[in-house]
Amino acid sequence: MESINNGKPIFEAMLDIDIAWQCIEYYAGLAGTLSGQHIQLSGGSFAYTRREPLGVCVGIGAWNYPFQIACWKSAPALACGNAMIYKPSPLTPVTTVMLAEIYAQAGVPEGLFNVVQGGVATGEFLCHHPDVAKISFTGSVPTGSKIMEMASKGIKPVTLELGGKSPLIVFSDCDLQNAVKGALMANFLSQGEVCCNGTRVFVQRHILDKFVQEVVKRTQAIKIGDPLKEDTRMGALISRPHFNRVLGFVKQAKEEGATVLCGGEPYVPSDPKLKDGYYMRPTVLGNCKDEMTCVKEEIFGPVMSVLPFDTEEEVLQRANNTSFGLAGGVFTRDITRAHRVVAALQAGSCYINNYNLSPIEVPFGGYKKSGFGRENGQVTIEYYSQLKTVYVEMGDVECTF
Ligand SMILES: NC(=O)c1ccc[n+]([C@@H]2O[C@H](COP(=O)([O-])OP(=O)(O)OC[C@H]3O[C@@H](n4cnc5c(N)ncnc54)[C@H](O)[C@@H]3O)[C@@H](O)[C@H]2O)c1
Numbered sequence: 001m002e003s004i005n006n007g008k009p010i011f012e013a014m015l016d017i018d019i020a021w022q023c024i025e026y027y028a029g030l031a032g033t034l035s036g037q038h039i040q041l042s043g044g045s046f047a048y049t050r051r052e053p054l055g056v057c058v059g060i061g062a063w064n065y066p067f068q069i070a071c072w073k074s075a076p077a078l079a080c081g082n083a084m085i086y087k088p089s090p091l092t093p094v095t096t097v098m099l100a101e102i103y104a105q106a107g108v109p110e111g112l113f114n115v116v117q118g119g120v121a122t123g124e125f126l127c128h129h130p131d132v133a134k135i136s137f138t139g140s141v142p143t144g145s146k147i148m149e150m151a152s153k154g155i156k157p158v159t160l161e162l163g164g165k166s167p168l169i170v171f172s173d174c175d176l177q178n179a180v181k182g183a184l185m186a187n188f189l190s191q192g193e194v195c196c197n198g199t200r201v202f203v204q205r206h207i208l209d210k211f212v213q214e215v216v217k218r219t220q221a222i223k224i225g226d227p228l229k230e231d232t233r234m235g236a237l238i239s240r241p242h243f244n245r246v247l248g249f250v251k252q253a254k255e256e257g258a259t260v261l262c263g264g265e266p267y268v269p270s271d272p273k274l275k276d277g278y279y280m281r282p283t284v285l286g287n288c289k290d291e292m293t294c295v296k297e298e299i300f301g302p303v304m305s306v307l308p309f310d311t312e313e314e315v316l317q318r319a320n321n322t323s324f325g326l327a328g329g330v331f332t333r334d335i336t337r338a339h340r341v342v343a344a345l346q347a348g349s350c351y352i353n354n355y356n357l358s359p360i361e362v363p364f365g366g367y368k369k370s371g372f373g374r375e376n377g378q379v380t381i382e383y384y385s386q387l388k389t390v391y392v393e394m395g396d397v398e399c400t401f
Contacts (some may be wrong), residue, residue, distance in 0.1 A: 002067050003227040005094045007236035007278070008190045010228055020071035020099075023360045023376070027079035030381060034080065044394035051385040053081035054157070055133035058126045060147070061096070062139045063089035063238055064193040064300075070096045072375045073136045074103075074113055080384040082133075083112045087126060089139075090119045091238055127151060134384070137161065138195075141324075141369050159373030159383050161195065161365060163298045164326030166347060167319035168198030168355060169309075172206040174331035178353060180214040182331055183304065186355040188222060188282050191237050192246075192302035195370075196327035198355055200295055202315050205308045212286060212306060216262045219282045219304075225269045236277040237301060243278035246301030250283055253294035253305075259287040263302070290318055298324070312337065320346045325367030329355045348374075 002013035036049035059073035070086055077084045088096040096115050103113045116122060127135055127150035136159040137147045144162040151158045168186050170179045186198030203211045227235030237243045243266075250264045263283030268275055282302040288295050295305050309315040319328065328347035332338050342350040348366040351357070358364055363377035373383045 001098060002095050003235065005066055005092045006063065006190075007227055007238060009232040009235045011230060011233065012190060013227075016065055016068045019358065019360060020068050023068075023071045024075045026360045027075040027380075030076075030378065031079040034381060034385070036387075045392060046394070047389055047391045050388045050390065051080070051381070052388050054384065054386055055082060056131055057082045057084050057134040057136060057384065058129075058132050059084055059086040060123050060126070060135065060137045060139065061086065061088050062195075063092040064190055064195070066092035067095040067099060069138050070099050073138075074099070076375075076380045076384045077136070078103075078108070078112060080381060082384055083114075085114045085116055085126060085132070087116050087118060087123055090117070093117050123147075124150065127156075128153070130154065132156065134158070136373070136375075136383075144371060157383070159365075159375070160371030161373075161375060162324075162326070162369065162371040163300075164195050164197065164324045164366065164370050165200060165296065165298050165322050166196060166198045166324070166327040166329070167200045167202055167315075167322075167345070168329040169315050169319060169331070169341060170201065170203045170207070170211060171312075171330070171332040171334070171337065172204040173333045174207075175333065175353075176207065176210060176214065179331035180211065180218060182329065182351075182353070182355045183211075183215055184218055184222075186329060187304040188219070188234060188302050189356060191234055191280070192282070193238060193300050194356065196349060196356060196364075198327065198329050199299065199304060200319070201304055201306050202309045202319060203306060204315075205310055208306075208308050212261060212284070215304070215306070216284055219284055220262050222282050224267045224279055224281065226271060226274055234279075234282060234302065236279050238278070240278060242300070243280065246280060246299055246303065249294055249297070249299045249301070250285070250303060253285050253288075253292060253303075256292045256294070257287060257289070258285045258292060258294060258305070260284075261286045261306075290321065296322070312341065316341065316344050320344070323369045326370035327351070327366075 003010045034051045039047045061069040138161040144160045224234045261284040263281035267279040288305040327349040328345040329351035330341045338352045363374040365374040
């Protein structure tokens with residue numbers, strides 16, 4: 001159903017659903033660990049803190065990981081004792097309803113997890129509603145900014161998981177095959193429609209030719225086609241307008257001087273029933289410069305830009321020269337450099353010698369315009385609960401009056 005909902009290959013959709021059930025189990029386990037602090041004060045008095053729910057939380061999701069995003073928001077929300085009203089993207093309405101059915105079958109009381117279908121107007125209605133205590137949003141930066149503005153009217157806390165244009169830095173002392181595999185994982189999952197993708201691939205000049213040769217070879221071997229076939233590794237993009245937009249970025253990249261090393265065009269499957277699908281060949285762009293549109297803007301499709309660099313200092317300055325800050329990665333065998341580089345990256349989710357893994361135990365989220373708040377991991381409890389402090393007097397009241 002998730003493949004049909006979104007167009008991604010079934011192989012990947014199965015992994016998304018695995019992560020989703022792991023998320024629900026993880027927060028179900030954490031629910032019993034919510035606790036406060038005991039603070040001893042002078043004269044025998046003391047204070048304690050309690051973690052309490054916020055109330056009714058709203059979740060608004062993007063279309064690229066429809067089921068998974070709904071779980072990443074609802075599982076911690078429910079574990080903290082909140083209710084959730086969830087609005088999926090109108091482009092992927094189906095599987096979130098199945099999540100509601102699963103919760104109901106598992107015994108979640110009626111009304112605790114609710115799905116409301118709709119687009120902008122429905123989303124705005126939910127954000128403005130006075131009974132809503134918190135908004136957790138996954139989507140683009142412009143919408144995230146509007147969500148924050150609406151939330152500010154009601155002084156409501158928000159979690160924002162927004163877009164990115166993340167750097168992947170490949171030093172010449174890396175394990176080349178792993179770096180090539182990492183670059184593919186950083187760009188071509190879910191047809192490249194992944195917020196944390198490392199789409200700016202900086203490669204140290206010394207290994208540039210070898211790296212590009214290997215990346216292009218492996219990219220050309222990616223099996224595109226019917227998302228419901230087990231061996232498909234790239235399915236269809238989400239919609240006709242988005243498909244045209246992604247192809248438009250490639251056209252503009254060529255006009256600005258980039259070279260299409262492979263892909264860059266629609267793919268027409270031989271199966272006649274798929275011929276109107278939004279299939280695109282995964283694309284590697286060479287000869288890229290930092291000021292090109294394809295290097296600066298989030299394309300949200302299967303398009304990797306390769307950029308040469310010479311020194312560590314230079315690449316860090318270029319990698320951080322963006323208003324986004326969702327993710328970043330480095331491939332090197334030099335352990336001190338690896339940690340030095342990730343410490344300097346202005347990004348919330350960093351990888352050393354791998355890319356795009358998201359185990360549920362590990363917090364995920366952005367810096368800068370990629371948002372704030374975190375999903376996954378223990379820390380997310382803090383974003384779905386509020387802290388009450390209770391002062392307990394053990395003596396007499398000392399009155400100044
Ligand atoms: N950081 C993350 O975890 C993460 C994950 C997935 C996607 N994304 C980002 O999402 C974007 C792609 O998703 P999209 O095109 O669905 O994003 P979008 O911002 O267009 O829409 C996201 C959701 O917001 C709703 N919405 C739109 N306008 C609204 C408004 N004014 N008020 C309330 N709700 C409104 C939409 O109906 C949809 O459900 C990309 O930028 C991508 O990077 C981020």
